[in-house]
Amino acid sequence: MEYISSRNFALELPGSSGAQPRSLSGWVLSWASVPPLTSWCGPLTSQAEGAGVFQQPPWHHQQVRTGKRGTEYQPKNIKRKRTHGWIKRISTQGGIEVILRRMLKGRKSLSH
Incomplete structure (x- = not known):
């Protein structure tokens, strides 16, 4: 088992071998070399027209609703x-x- 240890905690990494503790920065650097996922829809993004639409998750463009505005001043x-x-x-x-x-x-x- 491989452990990530810091001052107050140790985290066991699943699928790791060896009993030697590993620093948090070493673990982060090893994950930095992994290529990021660029598509959400698999092979459609590279072949279909308008492939740029599928580059971001669908909730990225969703409207965010907040409280009503303009009701602050009610003159008396x-x-x-x-x-x-x-x-x-x-x-x-x-x-x-x-x-x-x-x-x-x-x-x-x-x-x-």
Whole structure:
């Protein structure tokens, strides 16, 4: 049996012979020399027209669905008036400064 050992684990490789441990990098390098599988449909890819279609798995081009978009902003007039309205602006020191800045700039609308 052949083992891949690292600091905290050892993995037994099926079909390997010998009792000598083998490093993980040596095992990875031995698998790097194996040619990759290029076709999913066997002999059709080399002989049929449009063989490039079969080079990738069919789920590679499938649409990925996510959650609905564009539903983040739902305006509420009550919230707008309570946050940016005249009464809220006048009631705090920061709000008064906002109104004064808008007056100096010449805005027609000072608040909501």
